[in-house]
Amino acid sequence: QHNQTPQPPEPPRQNQNPLTGAPYTPRFYYLLEKRQRLPAWMARQDFLKLMQANQVLVLVGEPGSGKTTQLPQILLDAGYHVQMGQVRAICCVQPTPLATLSASLRICEELEVQVGTFVGHVTRFEDRTSADTLLRFLTDEALFREAMEDPLLERYSVIILDEVHQRTCELDVLMGILKMVMQRRPELKLLLLSSSMEVKKVQAYFEGGAPLLQIPNRTFAVEVFHCQDAEKDYLKAAVRTVAQVHTTEPEGDILLFLPLEDEIDLACQLLRKESVHMMNFGDLQVRALYVGLPIMETQRVFDQTAQMRMTAGKPCRKVVVASAIAETSLAVDGITYVIDAGLVKQRAYNPRTRMEVNVVTPISKSSALQRTTLAGRQRPGKCFRLYPEQASSDWPEKVYPEIMRSNLTTVVLMLKRLGFDDVVHFDFVDPPSPEALMRALETLNFLGCIDDNGNITEVGNQACRLPVDPQIAKMLIEAPQHRCSNEALSIAAMLCSLPVWLRPNDAFRAANEAKARFAHMDGDHLTLLNVFHAYKQQIQDGHDPSRFCAENFISIRAMRHAEVARDHLKRIMESIGLQMISTDFQDKEYYPNIRRCLVSGFFMQIACLESEKRGAYSMLREGQEVMLHPSTSLGHRPEWLVFHELALSSKLFVKTGTQIKPEWLVDIAPRGYFDPQKISEKSSARGKMEKLMARRQGQDG
Ligand code: ADP
Ligand code: MG
Numbered sequence: 001q002h003n004q005t006p007q008p009p010e011p012p013r014q015n016q017n018p019l020t021g022a023p024y025t026p027r028f029y030y031l032l033e034k035r036q037r038l039p040a041w042m043a044r045q046d047f048l049k050l051m052q053a054n055q056v057l058v059l060v061g062e063p064g065s066g067k068t069t070q071l072p073q074i075l076l077d078a079g080y081h082v083q084m085g086q087v088r089a090i091c092c093v094q095p096t097p098l099a100t101l102s103a104s105l106r107i108c109e110e111l112e113v114q115v116g117t118f119v120g121h122v123t124r125f126e127d128r129t130s131a132d133t134l135l136r137f138l139t140d141e142a143l144f145r146e147a148m149e150d151p152l153l154e155r156y157s158v159i160i161l162d163e164v165h166q167r168t169c170e171l172d173v174l175m176g177i178l179k180m181v182m183q184r185r186p187e188l189k190l191l192l193l194s195s196s197m198e199v200k201k202v203q204a205y206f207e208g209g210a211p212l213l214q215i216p217n218r219t220f221a222v223e224v225f226h227c228q229d230a231e232k233d234y235l236k237a238a239v240r241t242v243a244q245v246h247t248t249e250p251e252g253d254i255l256l257f258l259p260l261e262d263e264i265d266l267a268c269q270l271l272r273k274e275s276v277h278m279m280n281f282g283d284l285q286v287r288a289l290y291v292g293l294p295i296m297e298t299q300r301v302f303d304q305t306a307q308m309r310m311t312a313g314k315p316c317r318k319v320v321v322a323s324a325i326a327e328t329s330l331a332v333d334g335i336t337y338v339i340d341a342g343l344v345k346q347r348a349y350n351p352r353t354r355m356e357v358n359v360v361t362p363i364s365k366s367s368a369l370q371r372t373t374l375a376g377r378q379r380p381g382k383c384f385r386l387y388p389e390q391a392s393s394d395w396p397e398k399v400y401p402e403i404m405r406s407n408l409t410t411v412v413l414m415l416k417r418l419g420f421d422d423v424v425h426f427d428f429v430d431p432p433s434p435e436a437l438m439r440a441l442e443t444l445n446f447l448g449c450i451d452d453n454g455n456i457t458e459v460g461n462q463a464c465r466l467p468v469d470p471q472i473a474k475m476l477i478e479a480p481q482h483r484c485s486n487e488a489l490s491i492a493a494m495l496c497s498l499p500v501w502l503r504p505n506d507a508f509r510a511a512n513e514a515k516a517r518f519a520h521m522d523g524d525h526l527t528l529l530n531v532f533h534a535y536k537q538q539i540q541d542g543h544d545p546s547r548f549c550a551e552n553f554i555s556i557r558a559m560r561h562a563e564v565a566r567d568h569l570k571r572i573m574e575s576i577g578l579q580m581i582s583t584d585f586q587d588k589e590y591y592p593n594i595r596r597c598l599v600s601g602f603f604m605q606i607a608c609l610e611s612e613k614r615g616a617y618s619m620l621r622e623g624q625e626v627m628l629h630p631s632t633s634l635g636h637r638p639e640w641l642v643f644h645e646l647a648l649s650s651k652l653f654v655k656t657g658t659q660i661k662p663e664w665l666v667d668i669a670p671r672g673y674f675d676p677q678k679i680s681e682k683s684s685a686r687g688k689m690e691k692l693m694a695r696r697q698g699q700d701g
């Protein structure tokens with residue numbers, strides 16, 4: 001890359017790449033030809049005309065029509081990055097880090113440039129852009145953070161919000177913010193992309209109604225089959241159906257939708273085993289696709305089966321086992337068969353308990369249709385639904401906006417920071433429940449992020465700088481006072497990472513034994529710290545950490561992710577003036593300090609033992625019964641626990657818990673938070689707290 005301002009890609013006149021000076025490879029022309037056949041390219045003229053004439057445009061096109069990868073390039077070609085005599089950038093916001101990365105890498109490949117030069121991306125813990133980057137792919141969260149530094153987002157000439165039909169909480173709030181910004185910056189253009197026609201609400205939200213451009217569809221008929229009866233074990237049914245398609249149906253790849261990451265991994269394992277017995281029918285290549293896989297692995301879903309070898313005179317077939325991300329965000333080519341379990345993992349929030357949990361629920365009717373059409377993108381296809389037809393009759397028509405079922409704490413803090421003081425009257429596309437908003441404000445007040453008048457505090461400003469939940473942020477901010485900055489940082493990084501423990505089906509015992517080697521008797525947070533320390537020790541001793549991880553059934557991906565997150569968070573902590581202090585490991589306060597620090601962030605997530613025999617706890621203020629999750633490394637059942645999250649399966653479980661002392665609650669939580677009257681009568685904690693307070697008063701007096 002030269003020092004001069006990079007120019008937008010011109011149609012290649014000679015065979016030299018104007019962005020790098022290097023000659024184009026044959027692959028460039030191969031991809032260019034493919035790109036130019038995409039529906040988005042065909043709609044180029046209409047698109048540019050409407051962009052020119054309007055400040056906001058909504059564009060709808062089927063998955064795979066080239067919205068994400070082609071439209072930003074078309075805007076650059078047309079010179080949209082130059083505005084009012086200045087070179088600005090074009091921003092494209094994706095709802096997940098996986099979609100962000102995938103799009104950025106794909107365009108770099110199409111243009112034959114290095115990531116972070118002309119095109120780049122920003123996710124939570126990674127920034128692969130430079131001052132010269134003209135096309136910036138961002139996660140929704142990353143755009144929030146940029147808005148904090150640059151409220152009018154003046155570095156951009158065009159902002160593209162992708163996948164708006166998904167109505168994620170963050171995209172909804174960004175629409176609200178951008179609506180305000182556009183009033184102050186009439187030259188800023190906003191492009192909203194959708195893979196579904198359900199965008200009326202979004203269109204109507206903008207002044208005068210945003211115009212709609214629909215890219216013509218090019219889909220083929222899809223034949224739909226339902227199961228006769230409800231499948232109890234949809235995973236087994238799914239694997240069976242894949243085998244059936246592979247052995248009886250003509251050529252064409254398979255896309256299988258399952259709701260949970262674990263199930264996807266398990267299905268892949270089963271299918272790989274199964275494929276050995278089906279070699280006579282051709283090779284079956286198995287690929288997984290969900291958020292959290294390493295990017296290189298997810299890119300392998302795009303491998304073209306046509307280029308793979310023949311087996312037994314039969315062409316190779318690919319099966320992609322995917323989460324809902326494959327529904328619209330990542331369109332895989334060559335799919336002829338879709339197998340759909342009809343389920344999705346969704347956020348659910350209960351404002352009363354303040355807890356957000358993930359639940360598996362039936363998909364909406366519009367999602368079911370969307371999944372079906374994916375089988376007909378290149379030729380007529382088939383869709384096998386693993387549920388009876390009548391089962392879907394009471395499913396919701398469409399996706400219920402996520403903002404109505406989310407914990408709003410982070411979003412409200414961001415809005416406060418951006419100067420939207422009256423969040424209750426913020427111009428939402430669909431307003432969340434007043435109760436959820438009040439809960440968020442109350443939580444922020446307890447954490448000290450906003451004061452009693454609702455104004456953001458110094459702690460609140462610091463928390464905004466840290467790209468983690470406000471509770472973890474609070475823990476990091478308080479860490480120097482508890483003399484455990486380095487340890488809190490490691491725990492925070494581990495909590496933000498992927499699941500650490502691998503649970504291979506065929507080595508369950510060995511995996512549990514390995515886990516026990518790191519167990520800290522005081523709790524899971526400290527176990528995580530042990531694992532992190534052991535991992536770093538391996539590296540320091542010059543060993544290959546991947547061997548260590550494999551031997552101990554630890555996910556190396558999770559560890560690498562935690563390392564990156566830790567470095568990133570450490571840099572921010574230092575830049576906002578938080579000191580890196582540790583207690584000496586030999587000091588008997590080493591672990592108590594860390595446990596106190598956990599309480600300083602998570603005092604709203606305390607459980608008190610109700611029945612030792614059943615392992616039943618009650619959530620401290622709410623009184624709700626919760627059980628200790630079997631995955632815990634705690635060998636006993638402590639009377640008081642601070643916990644990181646709730647998981648809902650057959651019961652409500654607390655996950656990642658660490659033993660604490662009730663005195664700490666009184667000392668560390670805001671004054672009055674644990675007044676016995678505030679504690680549910682159902683909880684035995686009320687009596688215990690009363691005694692503790694009485695004892696305290698005796699001491700003071
Ligand atoms: P849309 O955003 O409209 O769903 P995309 O721009 O993502 O469409 O995709 C356009 C085409 O490029 C599709 O055929 C898709 O399969 C292909 N494609 C997208 N990303 C990749 C990738 N990382 N590798 C290979 N092909 C890709
Ligand atoms: Mg897209």
